[in-house]
Amino acid sequence: MSLAFPKRPGIRRALDAVLLAAFLTLLSGCNYSFTGGGLPQHIRRVYIEPFENETPYPGLESLLLRELQDRFPGSLGVRLASQSSADAIVRGKLKSAEEQTTNINPNTDASGRIGRLEAQVQVSFDAEIYDVQNDKVLWRGNSITALGAFNPNTEDVDDGRRKALQQAVQRLIEGAQSQW
Template sequence: MCRAALLATAALVVPACYSFSGGGGLPRSIKTVAIQPFDNQTASPELQREVFEELRKVLRDRLNLREAPEARADLVVRGVIAKYDVDLPAGASADGRQTTTNRRRLQLALDVEIIEQATGRELLKKSGMQREGQYAEGSEKTGRRNALESLMNDIVEGVQSQW
């Protein structure tokens, strides 16, 4: 009887000692990041700012990293906005009772490199990461946001897979 009580107590106490640490699955030594503005090889100048802001947000919120100057950062992120094609046809719907609705799509491609400064180790190096975003005609920003979110998910998953 005493043994059963001891086992039951241990079963309750041991899980209570387990805890998660911050950092989104990264080692505790990685706390800061420097994000260099991506080289924009497209005709859309606003993309550089949007990619930068989205990276800042996702690395802060999902990986719990703080921004730091490159000289003091644990990680450095750099890359290239390699492709941005818009207004690609995705489909049309024509119903005699309704007006014609066109769906459009866009393609966004990035080259990304994330380096751990202390060791020089590449945590992520991907060229030609490409995603599509669909949108209703005249709503390009919605399609761009969808494509960017998908790319950011790939970047976070790529970094986390290294640990």
């Protein structure tokens, strides 16, 4: 007879085993945390520099900055800071932003035009996370592409740009997390 599982009816014993396994899993998880959020432990404060904008769309860098400020700190366990007090700096350059038709309706409308069923905005950018204290680049991504699909019948190109910038921020976060 096992001390851990005294003789009990089959279902009751199975339930005890499942509860014990769940408790041990929960207990072992208590010591695990995301300190640093994927960045070295000394990186606690981050300054996000406005990206240079080489696209023909003024204001795109402001939208990206806002999206980065909203999502980057929480995803990586850091706080926003001024450039002078930051442990790391996020910076980069928006290289291109293009609208593309990805799916068309082969039937023409009354005016003879072919309708678009789906389009996307493709944003290309370079980015890096720079460690101020150790004077080195922690992560660098060149020519990263992010896509924002939208339905041109119900959404406009700004929706596609917003979605592409959200994906750009996600790629930057994933890049930072993949290094540690």
